[in-house]
Amino acid sequence: MRLNPIALAIPVFLAAIGVELLVARARRRRIYRLQDSVADLGCGVGQQVAGLFMAASMLAAYEWLFRRAAHVRFADGSGWPWLVAFVWIDVAYYWWHRLSHRVNFLWAVHAVHHQSEEFNLAVALRQAILSPVTSFPFYLPMALLGVPTLVYAAMNAFSTLYQFWIHTELVGRLARAELVLNTPSAHRVHHAVNPRYLDRNYAAVLVVWDRLFGTYAAERERPVYGVTKAIRSFNPAWAQAQPWAEVASRSRALRGLDRLRVWWKPPDWTPAGPVELPSEDEVQGRPRFEQPIPPRIRLYAFVQFAPLVAATFFLLLFADALRPATLVVCASLVFGTLVSLGGLLDDRPWAVPVEAVRLAAVAVALVWLAPLPGGWRVSAIAVPAVLGMAAWLLAEARTRPALTQAAIAEQPTVNPGAEHVSGR
Numbered sequence: 001m002r003l004n005p006i007a008l009a010i011p012v013f014l015a016a017i018g019v020e021l022l023v024a025r026a027r028r029r030r031i032y033r034l035q036d037s038v039a040d041l042g043c044g045v046g047q048q049v050a051g052l053f054m055a056a057s058m059l060a061a062y063e064w065l066f067r068r069a070a071h072v073r074f075a076d077g078s079g080w081p082w083l084v085a086f087v088w089i090d091v092a093y094y095w096w097h098r099l100s101h102r103v104n105f106l107w108a109v110h111a112v113h114h115q116s117e118e119f120n121l122a123v124a125l126r127q128a129i130l131s132p133v134t135s136f137p138f139y140l141p142m143a144l145l146g147v148p149t150l151v152y153a154a155m156n157a158f159s160t161l162y163q164f165w166i167h168t169e170l171v172g173r174l175a176r177a178e179l180v181l182n183t184p185s186a187h188r189v190h191h192a193v194n195p196r197y198l199d200r201n202y203a204a205v206l207v208v209w210d211r212l213f214g215t216y217a218a219e220r221e222r223p224v225y226g227v228t229k230a231i232r233s234f235n236p237a238w239a240q241a242q243p244w245a246e247v248a249s250r251s252r253a254l255r256g257l258d259r260l261r262v263w264w265k266p267p268d269w270t271p272a273g274p275v276e277l278p279s280e281d282e283v284q285g286r287p288r289f290e291q292p293i294p295p296r297i298r299l300y301a302f303v304q305f306a307p308l309v310a311a312t313f314f315l316l317l318f319a320d321a322l323r324p325a326t327l328v329v330c331a332s333l334v335f336g337t338l339v340s341l342g343g344l345l346d347d348r349p350w351a352v353p354v355e356a357v358r359l360a361a362v363a364v365a366l367v368w369l370a371p372l373p374g375g376w377r378v379s380a381i382a383v384p385a386v387l388g389m390a391a392w393l394l395a396e397a398r399t400r401p402a403l404t405q406a407a408i409a410e411q412p413t414v415n416p417g418a419e420h421v422s423g424r
């Protein structure tokens with residue numbers, strides 16, 4: 001079994017999210033919404049499962065370059081490769097991150113991480129499937145500097161794990177630490193759409209790069225989170241595709257070379273000049289996206305999503321032991337679940353029949369996987385449960401319009417300022 005540091009950290013991530021939720025409740029703060037959190041975690045699940053088909057190839061490419069083209073060879077046990085890797089990854093991340101906000105085809109990848117209008121630890125796990133692919137070329141030169149593959153992978157994982165804790169509103173300003181380190185306050189600025197905060201604070205671990213290259217901004221106004229053009233969806237599958245669809249739509253509306261030029265221009269570029277961004281007052285008055293759904297559907301989505309996270313955890317741990325066909329089937333079920341649950345959370349009319357088909361596919365897959373160790377016992381319990389859920393869901397769909405109207409009537413008016421107070 002190949003150790004996956006991110007997979008091993010999943011229980012820690014979930015425990016930390018639980019602690020943050022409890023602390024927020026104790027402070028009478030509402031910083032989580034179920035639909036948004038499922039979308040966040042769904043994006044993370046999608047990235048990790050897709051990574052099963054990409055990570056090995058990237059590590060193999062790094063190892064190939066290291067063995068054949070490294071210009072420096074460090075002594076065994078030397079600490080220098082670790083120092084080189086830490087500094088290089090931190091600087092390279094800064095420039096990859098900065099370019100990902102200023103080049104449209106890179107932004108189409110990275111925008112996924114910014115779509116949430118909340119800011120909490122679940123948002124840290126909201127990642128784009130293609131992020132590792134676009135960042136990898138920035139790290140590849142380390143192989144030429146003699147940084148072994150294991151050191152590169154370990155330090156890259158450290159950088160990723162560090163950035164988890166800075167996604168929270170519950171930690172205030174850390175004045176001294178903010179001189180050197182990336183902190184929750186600095187990262188709140190980065191996720192905000194306030195005019196003064198746009199394209200600021202790109203750091204991974206060390207905020208000194210932002211200070212050195214002139215992109216640092218301190219937290220002052222109340223941050224309003226999201227992207228300048230809200231996605232208006234809680235579907236994690238659509239979250240991955242929507243930024244690409246947006247740029248493609250802009251490209252089709254242009255003429256000549258501008259159709260190509262838009263892909264490497266900044267997100268606010270037009271042939272006539274930059275688009276006018278909202279003012280601070282407009283940003284502060286912007287309501288968050290809400291999609292009322294019946295409480296029973298919300299509970300159903302949670303009940304379905306919880307085992308998906310658990311299944312993904314074990315899939316990441318034991319992927320090396322699975323046959324390719326089994327891995328493809330499991331990954332397909334994961335992505336199918338993200339699509340159907342996302343449709344339910346968005347109250348799409350196609351979601352119920354798609355979810356019923358998915359449940360039937362899960363039942364078939366459980367029978368197919370039954371020959372695996374312990375599989376028959378799991379299937380004997382899970383298959384009837386899955387089929388029962390499908391029957392309940394179809395019965396629920398008959399009363400869906402009335403339930404939805406009741407949920408809309410009960411939906412409180414959202415005051416974005418009441419729940420997005422900066423944790424200073």
